[in-house]
Amino acid sequence: MSDLNNDYYEHNAGTFFADTVAVDMTPLYRRFLPLLPAAAHVLDAGCGSGRDALAFAKRGHRVTAFDASPALVALAESHLGRPVQCLCFQEVAWRDAFDGIWACASLLHVPADELPEAMQRLCRALKPGGVLYASFKYGSGEREHHGRRFTDLDEPGLAALLGQVSGLEEVETWTTGDQRPGREAERWLNTLLRRSCLDRR
Numbered sequence: 001m002s003d004l005n006n007d008y009y010e011h012n013a014g015t016f017f018a019d020t021v022a023v024d025m026t027p028l029y030r031r032f033l034p035l036l037p038a039a040a041h042v043l044d045a046g047c048g049s050g051r052d053a054l055a056f057a058k059r060g061h062r063v064t065a066f067d068a069s070p071a072l073v074a075l076a077e078s079h080l081g082r083p084v085q086c087l088c089f090q091e092v093a094w095r096d097a098f099d100g101i102w103a104c105a106s107l108l109h110v111p112a113d114e115l116p117e118a119m120q121r122l123c124r125a126l127k128p129g130g131v132l133y134a135s136f137k138y139g140s141g142e143r144e145h146h147g148r149r150f151t152d153l154d155e156p157g158l159a160a161l162l163g164q165v166s167g168l169e170e171v172e173t174w175t176t177g178d179q180r181p182g183r184e185a186e187r188w189l190n191t192l193l194r195r196s197c198l199d200r201r
Contacts, residue, residue, distance in 0.1 A: 005109050006069060008147040013071035021049040021079065025104070028133070029055065031172070031192060032102065035131045036061070040099035043125060045092070046106020047084060050076030056102070057082075064098070067106075089118035094125035101126060103134040105188075112142050112151045116164035123167045126195040131171065138175055138187035153189050168193045 009016060033056075036042070040061045044053040047065040049072070057063045057080070066085040067073050076084045089110050101122050110118045122132055139152030153161065155173060162168060171192040178186040 004144065005148050009069035010071045012147075013069060013075055017049045017072070017075045017079075021051050023051065025052060025055070027176075028104070028135075028190065031190075032100065032131065032133045033059065033061075035171070035192065035194075036100045041097065043094070043098045043101045045089065045101055045103040045122065046109070047076050048072055048106070050079040050084065052102055052104060053084075054080050068109075089121065090114060092118070092121040092125055096124075096127050098126055099130050101130070101132045103132065105135050105137075107134050108136045108150050108152070109148070110151060111149075115151060115161055119161065119165045119168065123165060123195050128195055128197045130195050132168065132193045132195070133190070134193070135188050135190045138189045155189070158189065158191060162193070167196050169196055 038060070042053075042056050042061045042063050044050075044056070044063060044065040047053050047067050050065060053063045053065040053076070064085070065076060065080065066087050067076060068086065068088040070086050073084045073086045089107065103122065107115065107118060126132060136153040136158075137150055138154055140154050140157050142149065142151050144150075158173060162170060171194050173189065173191040176188050176190055178188065
């Protein structure tokens with residue numbers, strides 16, 4: 001995570017937690033979870049409040065979670081009632097470990113030139129046949145907004161990114177409005193990607 005984003009979350013962790021912990025993400029779960037086996041091992045990558053990790057655990061899945069912000073890690077641990085690791089995408093080193101990876105509104109903080117390596121790390125962390133969900137604010141390019149930096153993606157941007165990552169196959173890509181009340185006009189790019197069963201690196 002960049003220093004700018006780290007500073008933002010360290011100083012605003014409580015507000016961010018309160019604003020996001022109760023958001024209903026069920027419509028997105030309905031796209032992701034049916035692609036996983038029963039009692040799947042799921043990585044919540046950039047877990048924020050721990051909202052989604054808790055939802056997956058309540059549905060019978062085994063969950064590992066991490067976030068780059070120490071302040072958010074502490075809040076997520078309290079919410080989840082289990083340990084949360086403090087690390088960034090550039091430090092992900094699991095291999096063939098997860099049936100699914102959930103990267104909801106988290107990869108968008110990775111600089112554009114570091115995104116291919118971050119995605120490759122997540123691909124290696126999946127079991128062959130495993131599924132990655134990721135979401136980005138809809139658009140193109142990098143920007144700063146209210147104290148945070150973002151890498152926005154649209155369909156051509158996603159295609160270009162996937163062209164730099166080996167082993168990931170696109171399952172489905174779609175756009176949605178923001179799930180938070182009052183922010184429905186904000187657009188998001190959502191994608192489901194599967195690690196090729198032939199990818200055994």
